[in-house]
Structure formats: structure tokens, C-alpha cells
Amino acid sequence: MPTMTHSRRRWAALAVLLAAEAMNLLDATIVQVAGPAIHAGLPGPAADVPWFSAAYTLPFAAFLVTGGRLGDVFGRARVFKLGVAGFVLASLACATAPHAALLIGARAVQGAAAALIVPQTIGLIRALFDGGELAKALGSIGPVMGLSAVTGPLLGGLLTQAVSWRAVFLVNVPLGLAVFFGARLLREDRAATRPRLDVTGTLLVVAGAGLLVHPLIDPAGPNPALLAAGAALLVVFGFQQRRAAAPLVERSLFTHRGFPAALAGSLLFFAVMTGLMQVVPMQLQLGLGADVRTAGLTLLPLSAGLAVSSSLAGARLVPKFGSRVMFGGLALLTAGILAALGLGPGAYPWALALCGLGMGTFTVPFFTAALERVRPHETGSAAGLLNAVQQLGGTLGVALLGGLYLGTGTATAALALAAALAVAAAVAVLPLTSSVSSRRGR
Known part of the structure; x- marks a missing residue:
């Protein structure tokens, strides 16, 4: 049997990494459509529906930076494989869960496993390629993510309608196993200087974020005591980072005028984006009695608009107009939300297409501007x-x-509320755009 050439091996390894990225994004979006069907099939209150998504994204967010540090310390390929194995086992647990509480717990394990997988991708690609090939390899991430964003809601609706909601988790198993066994193609890579892990900082972030999110999902209304406790822990985290010998967050990032604004803008924008993709399927299925396939097809214009506008913004708009394009994207997003709000469910398809166009138009210049003033040694942390x-x-x-x-x-x-958050995001990114403009003016 002929041996795979070095070049083919590298590109095959890239396919493994891209498949892992697609698997994680699919899992995040596919459940947003299937949530009401999962609720119908499992004992538990309607308040569980948002948790089917939040239980995944919360540990993913909280452990993401720590997951990157673990790759620096123990080897990125090793941590990548550990994360994929955990993700596959958690997917099986989700697919076979007998009640909602176990499903939510398994989703949390999935999110933690994803936090081990995703941060390793860029480092492993850099270990495989250099020069022009590196740019080409990194450039392949965007189209894969765009395709996954388009496919997720549609696939979630079709699988749930044709088979069962359990199929949306089982689809991860063959894909995850292929990624796990394909990971033998990866070249081990780790940081030249191994950083120390900030365990205290990680625990404070997990506890603080959890206490903030949990009461917000309660349909009876948020518990002020829990919200205050979560906010207090995050404040303690901020002070702890100032004194930590090996902080979870690079302190020098906050000396840049625009970076805190970028964080605030990112928080608000993705709250709108992800919240919309949760609420619309809930309204269609729980409020209007539509089937899950209809809900998936209704989200398709949003995903398609996102994919098209991302490509257009990167190729044409940002080179010509710079960071100002962000405000055009936020205006389109707000207009789409207001159209859905004023005209009702009958306008959802074209209103969501407008939202998708705004999302893609915003994200490309936003991340470019957010990282523009970051110094090379801060890039990974930022x-x-x-x-x-x-x-x-x-x-x-x-x-x-x-x-x-x-x-x-x-x-x-x-x-x-989504429209209000979109306007707030526009205000939050004002310091970011003025910071970038002032730098170009010098």
C-alpha cells in the first residue's frame, strides 16, 4: 500500500481540524432548532429549553482560555484528542438521556470538551504549514464555519422531523470518531515556554458566569441575590487577575483604548445573534404550532445572509470603508429585528435574511479592528x-x-430586547472604531 506523501498528509490533517471545527459549530446551532422537540420528548418544564443551548455554551466560554493553556502545557494534539473523545462520549450521553436534567448535564460536558478542541486548531495549523500555504490553510476556516452555520439549523430540523431529536446528537458520533482516528496525522506542538495554569481564575469565572446566567433563564424572574453573587465573583476575578503570577487574561490588553470596547461589543452582539436563533424557533414551535422542519427552514435565510455578507465584507467592503462597515452591519441587524417585531411571524424569512446580512457585515470588520492594535505576544490571549x-x-x-x-x-x-441590545452594541464599539481611526490618522 503506497505511503501518503508529506504534502497530502498535511492537507489531510487540515481536513481533520476543519471537521472538528464544523462539528462544534453544528452542535451549537443544531440544538437551537430541536430544543422545543426535545422538551416535548423529555419530562421537565419549558424553562429547560434555553438550557439545552446554554448548558453547552457556558462551559465552552468559561474553559476556552484554560483549554488553550492546557494545549500549551501538555501538547495541542494530545489535548485535541482528549477533547474529541470527551465530545463523542458526551454526545452519546445526550442521545440516550432519559430526562432533561441528564441531557443538560451531558451538554455541559460537551461544552467543556469543545473548549479543549477549538483553541488547539490555530496552533496545530501553524505547526503543519508556513508561508503561503499557512495563509491558504487559515483562510479555509471561514468557508467551513459559514457552511456549518447554514447547515446546522436546516439539518437540525430535518433530522428531528424525519428521525428523532436524538439523531441531532448521534450525528456527532461517526463524525467525532473519524476526527479522533484522523488525529494521528497531526504533528504534536506545544509552547516553547510552558505557562502556568490559573486554576483560581478559572474557578472564579465559571462560578461567576454560572450565577449570572442561571437566574436569567428562570421564567419566574431573575433572583437578585444570585445575580449579585455572580457579579461579585466576577469583580473578585478582576482583582485576582491583577495580582496573579500567571493570569488567565493578559493584563496589558486592557491598556489599549479599544480592546475593552471590543469585549463589550462582542458580548452584546453575540447575545443578540444567538438569542434570536433561540427565540425564533421557540416562537414558531411553542407559540404557533409549526413543526421543527419549518423552524429550521425559517432560520435558513439568516444563515445564508450571514455567509454571503461575510464574504462580501471581507472582499469588498472592509478594504474600501474600513471599520465603519460595522455600523452598517448593526443598522441592518436592528432593521431586521424591528421588521420581525412590527410585522410578525409572516415576515420572519426576509426579516431574518436582513439580520443575517447585518451579522456578516459586522463580524468581519469587528474582529479585524479588535485585533489591529494587539501586539504579537498578546495575539493568542486576545x-x-x-x-x-x-x-x-x-x-x-x-x-x-x-x-x-x-x-x-x-x-x-x-x-x-434584542433591538435594544443591538443599539447598545453600536454604542459599545464606538471607542473601538475611533481608536482604529486615530491610529490610521497618525
Whole structure:
């Protein structure tokens, strides 16, 4: 049997890494459509529906930076394989869960496993390629993520309708096993200087974020004591990071004028984006009695708009107009939400297409501007922190919009909150764009 050439082996290894990225994004989006069907098939209150998504994204966000550090210490390929194995086993547990509590617990394990997988991807690609091939390899991530975003809601609706909601978790098993056995193609890579792990910082983030998110999903209304405790722990985390010998977050990032604004903008924007993709299927299925396939097809214009506008923004708009494109994206997103709010479910397909166009138009210039003033030694920490805040924003969006919908029984209040958050995101990124503009002006 002929031996695989070195070049083919590297590109096959890249396919393994891209499959892992797609698997994680599919799992996050596929459940948003299947949530109401899962609730119908398992004992438990309607308040469990947002947790089917939030239980995944919360540990994903909380452990993401630590997952990257573990790869630095123990080897990225080793941690990647450990994460994939955990993800497959957790997917099996989700698919066979007899009641909602066990499903939510298994989703949390999935999210923690994803936090071991995703941070290793860029480092492993850099270990495989260099020069022009590296740029080509990194450039392949965007289309794969865009395709996964389009496929997730549609696949979730079709699988749930044709087979069962359990199939949306079982689909991870063959894909995960293929990634696990294909990981032997990866070249081991770790940091030249092994960083220490900030266990205290990680525990504070997990506890603080959990105490903030949990009461927001309660349809009876948030518990002020729990919210205050969560906020207090995050404040303690901030002070702990200032004194830690090996902080979870690179302290120098906060000396840049625009980076804190980027974090605030990311939190608010992804709260809107993920919350919408949670509330719309809930309204269609729980409020209007539509089937799960219809809910998946209704989200398809949003995903397609996101994929198209991301490509257009990167190729045409950002090179011509720079970071100002972000505000155009936020305006389109807000217009789409207001259209859905004012015209109702009959307008959802084209209103969501408008939202998707806004999302893609925003994200490309946003991440470019957010990382523009970051110094080379801060890049890994900055990218990891932005990704973690993105996931936390998604979790808060599911909690806020999903909890509000379940508490009021209508999508009107949730969509109104989404529009308010989109406007808040525009205000939050103002310092970021002015910071980038002032640098270019010098």
C-alpha cells in the first residue's frame, strides 16, 4: 500500500481540524432548532429549553482560555484528542438521556470538551504549514464555519422531523470518531515556554458566569441575590487577575483604548445573534404550532445572509470603508429585528435574511479592528478572550431572550430586547472604531 506523501498528509490533517471545527459549530446551532422537540420528548418544564443551548455554551466560554493553556502545557494534539473523545462520549450521553436534567448535564460536558478542541486548531495549523500555504490553510476556516452555520439549523430540523431529536446528537458520533482516528496525522506542538495554569481564575469565572446566567433563564424572574453573587465573583476575578503570577487574561490588553470596547461589543452582539436563533424557533414551535422542519427552514435565510455578507465584507467592503462597515452591519441587524417585531411571524424569512446580512457585515470588520492594535505576544490571549466573550454573550442572549419569552409567552418582548441590545452594541464599539481611526490618522 503506497505511503501518503508529506504534502497530502498535511492537507489531510487540515481536513481533520476543519471537521472538528464544523462539528462544534453544528452542535451549537443544531440544538437551537430541536430544543422545543426535545422538551416535548423529555419530562421537565419549558424553562429547560434555553438550557439545552446554554448548558453547552457556558462551559465552552468559561474553559476556552484554560483549554488553550492546557494545549500549551501538555501538547495541542494530545489535548485535541482528549477533547474529541470527551465530545463523542458526551454526545452519546445526550442521545440516550432519559430526562432533561441528564441531557443538560451531558451538554455541559460537551461544552467543556469543545473548549479543549477549538483553541488547539490555530496552533496545530501553524505547526503543519508556513508561508503561503499557512495563509491558504487559515483562510479555509471561514468557508467551513459559514457552511456549518447554514447547515446546522436546516439539518437540525430535518433530522428531528424525519428521525428523532436524538439523531441531532448521534450525528456527532461517526463524525467525532473519524476526527479522533484522523488525529494521528497531526504533528504534536506545544509552547516553547510552558505557562502556568490559573486554576483560581478559572474557578472564579465559571462560578461567576454560572450565577449570572442561571437566574436569567428562570421564567419566574431573575433572583437578585444570585445575580449579585455572580457579579461579585466576577469583580473578585478582576482583582485576582491583577495580582496573579500567571493570569488567565493578559493584563496589558486592557491598556489599549479599544480592546475593552471590543469585549463589550462582542458580548452584546453575540447575545443578540444567538438569542434570536433561540427565540425564533421557540416562537414558531411553542407559540404557533409549526413543526421543527419549518423552524429550521425559517432560520435558513439568516444563515445564508450571514455567509454571503461575510464574504462580501471581507472582499469588498472592509478594504474600501474600513471599520465603519460595522455600523452598517448593526443598522441592518436592528432593521431586521424591528421588521420581525412590527410585522410578525409572516415576515420572519426576509426579516431574518436582513439580520443575517447585518451579522456578516459586522463580524468581519469587528474582529479585524479588535485585533489591529494587539501586539504579537498578546495575539493568542486576545483571540482566546474574544472567543470566550463571544460564547458568553451567546449564553447570556439565550438566557435573556429565552427567559423573557418563556416568562411572557410572546416573542414581542424578546425581540424588543434584542433591538435594544443591538443599539447598545453600536454604542459599545464606538471607542473601538475611533481608536482604529486615530491610529490610521497618525
